[in-house]
Amino acid sequence: MKLLNLVALVAIAQSASAHYIWTTLVAGGTQSTAAVRQPINNSPVTSVTSNDIRCNTSPGAATATADVAPGATVGFGLDNTLYHQGPAAIYLGKAPSTAASWDGSGSSWFKIAEWGATFNPFKFTDEGASQLTTTIPASTPPGEYLLRIEQIGLHVAGAPQWYISCAQIKVTGSGGGNPPKVSIPGYVQASDPGLTVNIYNPVPTSYTVPGPSVWHG
Numbered sequence: 001m002k003l004l005n006l007v008a009l010v011a012i013a014q015s016a017s018a019h020y021i022w023t024t025l026v027a028g029g030t031q032s033t034a035a036v037r038q039p040i041n042n043s044p045v046t047s048v049t050s051n052d053i054r055c056n057t058s059p060g061a062a063t064a065t066a067d068v069a070p071g072a073t074v075g076f077g078l079d080n081t082l083y084h085q086g087p088a089a090i091y092l093g094k095a096p097s098t099a100a101s102w103d104g105s106g107s108s109w110f111k112i113a114e115w116g117a118t119f120n121p122f123k124f125t126d127e128g129a130s131q132l133t134t135t136i137p138a139s140t141p142p143g144e145y146l147l148r149i150e151q152i153g154l155h156v157a158g159a160p161q162w163y164i165s166c167a168q169i170k171v172t173g174s175g176g177g178n179p180p181k182v183s184i185p186g187y188v189q190a191s192d193p194g195l196t197v198n199i200y201n202p203v204p205t206s207y208t209v210p211g212p213s214v215w216h217g
Helices: 002-014
Strands: 022-027 031-033 066-068 075-079 088-092 109-115 131-135 143-153 160-170
Touching: 022 066, 022 109, 022 160, 031 160, 075 143, 075 160, 088 131, 109 131
Parallel strands: 066 160
Antiparallel strands: 022 031, 022 075, 075 131, 088 109, 088 143, 143 160
């Protein structure tokens, strides 16, 4: 018990120095910082009901939109490594017109990847990563999208921290998929067990990443 409490206290003490920013879009064989709506600092978003949960707090405007083909690798690179234990996910949000002109509002988002936990010992699979990538589902409809990444720090029980970035992409091809869509905020509730869990005591024996199911297309 004392050891578990000590671990929790150390995690809290480290929280101020272990923040990070998703700065770089990975798209196919290229990388871009210009296509990312850069966060103004490395402070996390702490309210799941705030509009900041979409693409962070007042991020800078992206100056590019990257072309990506279905089946291509997409993701984000970090300016650090993932110190805070917690899950991660990547979403696509289809813009009504151009990605550059869209604020992310409306029921237009769907999840295309997630990183959860393993057990014995309990550990989040994204721990220590400096980049997370997945692929654009093959049947993703063409058009402009916001690609959104979130990593949720659960190191302070009952006070989750979201590390978020959005990038502007244009999906090519002729995919005809119709994934179920959610709004952000609204895609997860503050009472979700994946957010309220104490990851230190008792040590979890199961874990479900918050939000909708992954659409594989």
